Amino acid sequence: MPRHPSELLYGxxxxxxxxxxxxxxxHGYAVAKWIEERTAGELEIVDAAxxxxxHRLERSGAVRAEWGLSENNRRAKYYSLTxxxxxxxxxxxxxxxxxxxxxARVLEAR
Amino acid sequence: MADFPTPRLPAGVRRLFRWPFRRMRDxxxxxxxxxxxxxxxxxxxxxxxxxxxxxxxxxxxxxxGDLEDLRAFCxxxxxxxxxxxxxxxxxxxxxxxxxxxxxxxRRSPGFAAVAVATLGxxxxxxxxxxxxxxxxxxxxxxxxxxxxxxxxxxxGFHGKVWxxxxxxxxxxxxxxNRTLEGIVETSGKQWTLGGSGQPEAVDGExxxxxxxxxxxxxxxLGRAFTAQDARAGAAPVALVAEGLWRRxxxxxxxxLGREITLDGRPYTVVGVMPRLFGIGxxxxxxxxxxxxxxxxGPPSDRVDALGRLRPGVTMDEAARDLGAIRVSDPxxxxxxxxxxxxxxxxxxxxxxxxxxLLGAVALVxxxxxxxxxxxxxxxxxxxxxxxxxxxxxxxxxxxxxxxxLTESTVLGLSGGMLGTLMAWKAIPVLAALRPxxxxxxxxxTVRLDPAVLLFAVGVALAAGVAFGFAPAFVAARPDIxxxxxxxxxxxxxxxxxxxxxxxxxxxxxxxxxxxxTGAGLLVRSLLTWTAAGQGLYPRGLSAVQLAFPPDRxxxxxxxxxxxxxxxDRVRGMPGVEAATEAxxxxxxxxxxxxxxxxxxxxxxxxxxxxxxxxxxxxxEYFRIAxxxxxxxxxxxxxxxxxxxxxxxxxxxxxxxxxxxxxxxIRFGDTGPWSTVVGVVADPRFPGDTGAPSTPMVYEPxxxxxxSVTILVRxxxxxxxxxxxxxxxxxxxxxVHLVRAQTVRMALAEMWTDxxxxxxxxxxxxxxxxxxxxxxxxxxxxxxxxQRTHEIGVRVALGAAGPDxxxxxxxxxxxxxxxxxxxGLAGAAAATRLIRSQLYHVRATDPLTYLAVGGILAAVxxxxxxxxxxxxxxxxPVDALRGDG
Numbered sequence: 002m003p004r005h006p007s008e009l010l011y012g013x014x015x016x017x018x019x020x021x022x023x024x025x026x027x028h029g030y031a032v033a034k035w036i037e038e039r040t041a042g043e044l045e046i047v048d049a050a051x052x053x054x055x056h057r058l059e060r061s062g063a064v065r066a067e068w069g070l071s072e073n074n075r076r077a078k079y080y081s082l083t084x085x086x087x088x089x090x091x092x093x094x095x096x097x098x099x100x101x102x103x104x105a106r107v108l109e110a111r
Numbered sequence: 112m113a114d115f116p117t118p119r120l121p122a123g124v125r126r127l128f129r130w131p132f133r134r135m136r137d138x139x140x141x142x143x144x145x146x147x148x149x150x151x152x153x154x155x156x157x158x159x160x161x162x163x164x165x166x167x168x169x170x171x172x173x174x175x176g177d178l179e180d181l182r183a184f185c186x187x188x189x190x191x192x193x194x195x196x197x198x199x200x201x202x203x204x205x206x207x208x209x210x211x212x213x214x215x216x217r218r219s220p221g222f223a224a225v226a227v228a229t230l231g232x233x234x235x236x237x238x239x240x241x242x243x244x245x246x247x248x249x250x251x252x253x254x255x256x257x258x259x260x261x262x263x264x265x266x267g268f269h270g271k272v273w274x275x276x277x278x279x280x281x282x283x284x285x286x287x288n289r290t291l292e293g294i295v296e297t298s299g300k301q302w303t304l305g306g307s308g309q310p311e312a313v314d315g316e317x318x319x320x321x322x323x324x325x326x327x328x329x330x331x332l333g334r335a336f337t338a339q340d341a342r343a344g345a346a347p348v349a350l351v352a353e354g355l356w357r358r359x360x361x362x363x364x365x366x367l368g369r370e371i372t373l374d375g376r377p378y379t380v381v382g383v384m385p386r387l388f389g390i391g392x393x394x395x396x397x398x399x400x401x402x403x404x405x406x407x408g409p410p411s412d413r414v415d416a417l418g419r420l421r422p423g424v425t426m427d428e429a430a431r432d433l434g435a436i437r438v439s440d441p442x443x444x445x446x447x448x449x450x451x452x453x454x455x456x457x458x459x460x461x462x463x464x465x466x467x468l469l470g471a472v473a474l475v476x477x478x479x480x481x482x483x484x485x486x487x488x489x490x491x492x493x494x495x496x497x498x499x500x501x502x503x504x505x506x507x508x509x510x511x512x513x514x515x516l517t518e519s520t521v522l523g524l525s526g527g528m529l530g531t532l533m534a535w536k537a538i539p540v541l542a543a544l545r546p547x548x549x550x551x552x553x554x555x556t557v558r559l560d561p562a563v564l565l566f567a568v569g570v571a572l573a574a575g576v577a578f579g580f581a582p583a584f585v586a587a588r589p590d591i592x593x594x595x596x597x598x599x600x601x602x603x604x605x606x607x608x609x610x611x612x613x614x615x616x617x618x619x620x621x622x623x624x625x626x627x628t629g630a631g632l633l634v635r636s637l638l639t640w641t642a643a644g645q646g647l648y649p650r651g652l653s654a655v656q657l658a659f660p661p662d663r664x665x666x667x668x669x670x671x672x673x674x675x676x677x678x679d680r681v682r683g684m685p686g687v688e689a690a691t692e693a694x695x696x697x698x699x700x701x702x703x704x705x706x707x708x709x710x711x712x713x714x715x716x717x718x719x720x721x722x723x724x725x726x727x728x729x730x731e732y733f734r735i736a737x738x739x740x741x742x743x744x745x746x747x748x749x750x751x752x753x754x755x756x757x758x759x760x761x762x763x764x765x766x767x768x769x770x771x772x773x774x775x776i777r778f779g780d781t782g783p784w785s786t787v788v789g790v791v792a793d794p795r796f797p798g799d800t801g802a803p804s805t806p807m808v809y810e811p812x813x814x815x816x817x818s819v820t821i822l823v824r825x826x827x828x829x830x831x832x833x834x835x836x837x838x839x840x841x842x843x844x845x846v847h848l849v850r851a852q853t854v855r856m857a858l859a860e861m862w863t864d865x866x867x868x869x870x871x872x873x874x875x876x877x878x879x880x881x882x883x884x885x886x887x888x889x890x891x892x893x894x895x896x897q898r899t900h901e902i903g904v905r906v907a908l909g910a911a912g913p914d915x916x917x918x919x920x921x922x923x924x925x926x927x928x929x930x931x932x933x934g935l936a937g938a939a940a941a942t943r944l945i946r947s948q949l950y951h952v953r954a955t956d957p958l959t960y961l962a963v964g965g966i967l968a969a970v971x972x973x974x975x976x977x978x979x980x981x982x983x984x985x986x987p988v989d990a991l992r993g994d995g
Contacts, residue, residue: 028149
């Protein structure tokens with residue numbers, strides 16, 4: 002039974018967004034595109050959810066937003082990782098790795 | 112620079128001067144722009160991938176999801192930021208305003224000091240009086256369920272007469288009522304306290320043992336009374352009040368177990384009580400000083416009854432309930448019940464004085480605020496240039512107003528702080544005023560508490576806004592063009608500003624006239640009394656009240672004998688012109704409700720409060736006291752006929768008109784008739800103000816009363832009185848001195864509250880006068896400075912000194928006159944409030960009004976004299992050379 006992606010992603014979307022920004026500032030659309038490409042459409046994320054995550058992260062100080070000009074010369078809001086965001090990402094990634102390793106051990110146990 | 116256009120700056124420039132802050136609108140706009148960009152990108156991409164434009168757009172929207180939800184989410188997420196930034200900007204503005212205010216005040220410290228001191232005086236006075244109002248009128252008495260405590264009297268003659276209830280009646284009420292939680296009995300006493308130290312007269316109370324638990328009060332030290340203490344034959348014990356304990360026993364624990372004497376009888380002190388104020392109205396806030404157990408007595412004894420209403424029961428319901436209880440009292444056949452709230456009684460006592468003072472002090476505050484407003488108006492005109500520049504570089508009007516209000520609020524609060532400090536210092540000073548009056552006694556217990564501090568802050572803020580608003584409003588609308596031209600801010604020439612300042616000064620003068628008139632009326636009323644006396648000649652008269660304790664003087668003949676010896680001795684003393692005996696001094700009140708019969712007239716169940724005062728006096732009493740005989744003569748001790756002398760009020764009320772002398776009266780159905788042989792004037796005392804005179808009956812002195820008064824007339828009463836009392840004491844140490852006073856002292860004591868009121872009101876009036884004078888001076892001086900140029904021109908054109916002075920004086924006299932006229936009209940309306948405090952002076956006393964008008968005129972002349980002199984010194988050359 003396919004799950005609703007947001008259900009699966011609710012906690013992890015923030016981590017994905019932060020990860021996306023490790024390569025430099027991007028606007029929201031670029032973040033969405035990046036995640037789509039990386040997950041090869043496996044995770045279809047509703048765009049609104051993505052923006053919520055961005056604004057939430059901005060409030061918590063993990064990302065910073067600034068208006069800038071896009072590739073096609075339009076005003077766009079660029080998000081970039083703050084030092085605090087990097088910290089969060091490291092911690093979250095670590096937790097995730099440990100969790101998936103543990104889960105894998107359980108599932109593969111005979 | 113003839114036509115310099117008023118600069119209008121583009122909004123963008125103005126915004127540079129503002130703190131950047133984000134509003135909700137900005138946030139929504141950002142979100143929408145961000146989302147639009149996203150949708151456009153997605154649509155373009157889909158079109159590039161080959162989708163038709165219309166369906167690409169739809170698909171982009173579908174993939175975006177719920178836009179409204181996102182906007183709501185962002186609003187929620189950003190709300191704290193918005194609020195914080197708004198607050199930050201507000202605080203930053205405030206900090207800027209405060210810094211600026213500080214700079215302003217540092218630049219003109221004199222102005223700031225005068226303003227703060229003026230406000231401090233006003234707020235300090237107001238806080239002091241409010242403190243008393245709060246403590247006395249607004250705070251409940253410190254008893255359990257004090258709001259339901261009532262004192263209960265018997266009432267008769269359709270509720271027109273009240274009497275302390277008889278014990279039998281109280282017993283019947285106690286067992287038969289359905290509306291009260293309980294009734295307890297007390298009985299007021301006056302004793303001579305002895306034992307250790309000087310004997311003194313004290314107010315006391317005999318209380319049933321259940322009174323203290325009923326009130327919810329327990330002793331500070333020692334124990335309360337037990338039922339045992341009230342039994343007949345129990346060892347006599349007493350409780351002393353805290354005040355007396357501190358004063359007489361040095362607040363020592365050793366007071367417990369000590370012996371005191373009350374009217375010569377020994378009592379052991381078993382406890383120290385907190386003040387029981389409000390119980391027994393006439394003790395004021397001091398309360399009874401000594402308490403003893405109320406022992407049982409015959410049912411006809413009269414006591415004071417205190418009760419507590421059951422929750423939800425009104426006084427009327429309780430009165431009906433008690434009135435329905437059938438019981439007969441020899442004094443009043445079937446008594447009804449009259450209830451008064453204990454707190455109400457107590458408050459009524461202070462209310463008129465305190466509300467009056469509060470009103471007066473509010474006026475003083477008003478003047479103080481007006482003065483500061485006036486200062487601010489003048490100053491804001493001289494700051495026109497600065498304000499104009501700030502407007503020109505983009506300060507908004509609201510922002511400017513805020514700045515000016517910040518200044519006045521800072522002034523107000525500083526004044527408030529100073530005022531609170533003053534109140535804190537002033538209260539003990541007021542409380543220490545002598546002679547002690549009920550109100551000063553009340554002030555002695557007053558404390559600054561949070562409610563009062565809150566009041567002070569409130570007044571300070573309100574004052575700050577009130578006196579800051581008008582000047583701020585004037586100053587915040589400068590004509591920028593004029594200002595930047597460098598033209599002198601021609602304040603004096605602006606009719607609006609001149610009118611405003613003049614109006615303020617007129618208001619100040621008017622208010623101080625009202626206060627002065629009030630104080631003047633009180634002073635005059637006191638002077639009138641002292642000068643004339645009323646139906647009594649106080650000069651050289653003193654009264655020595657003595658008691659003959661029954662254990663030392665058991666028989667009437669022993670008492671007659673010692674009294675005759677004492678009076679003879681006093682008469683023989685050097686300096687004494689005359690002495691006579693009476694039961695009570697002229698101001699003593701022994702009024703009862705008599706069963707009065709006048710021969711030949713139907714019995715008179717007196718309509719209205721039918722109390723009649725009695726005194727038993729020797730024939731020469733009237734001559735010695737200086738009570739004028741209006742008709743007939745004093746009783747003749749040699750005739751066998753029973754004679755009586757009556758007061759004018761009695762004669763007018765009860766005797767057949769035109770046939771006062773020879774009328775025969777009798778009290779009770781039996782007993783001898785007395786023939787009226789003389790009619791005398793009714794002495795009036797300060798406490799009587801407003802009320803009709805008590806009908807008086809004087810009967811021949813019997814000679815054997817257990818307590819008597821000796822009236823002595825001598826050249827120098829105050830100096831001689833100690834010798835008289837000492838020689839009496841030396842004759843027989845068994846005689847108790849209850850009280851020895853010159854009549855002047857006694858009258859002064861009766862006047863204490865009026866005197867206190869007069870002192871404080873006079874102080875307020877003088878304060879108001881000074882403030883008004885300063886205000887007037889300020890306005891005139893300022894206008895002379897404004898008109899330096901004009902005056903210079905006039906002098907250059909040949910105006911002489913008197914012309915210049917006349918010009919200046921005309922202005923100030925005009926202001927003063929308008930103020931005085933307005934003020935006198937206001938006084939005529941306002942002094943009606945103190946009518947009850949006035950004696951023999953009408954509230955519209957022309958002499959007082961004239962005097963006040965004169966004083967104001969003199970002060971106004973004085974206040975304008977200095978600026979007028981300054982105008983005289985103006986050198987036309989300097990004046991014309993300067994830019995005016």
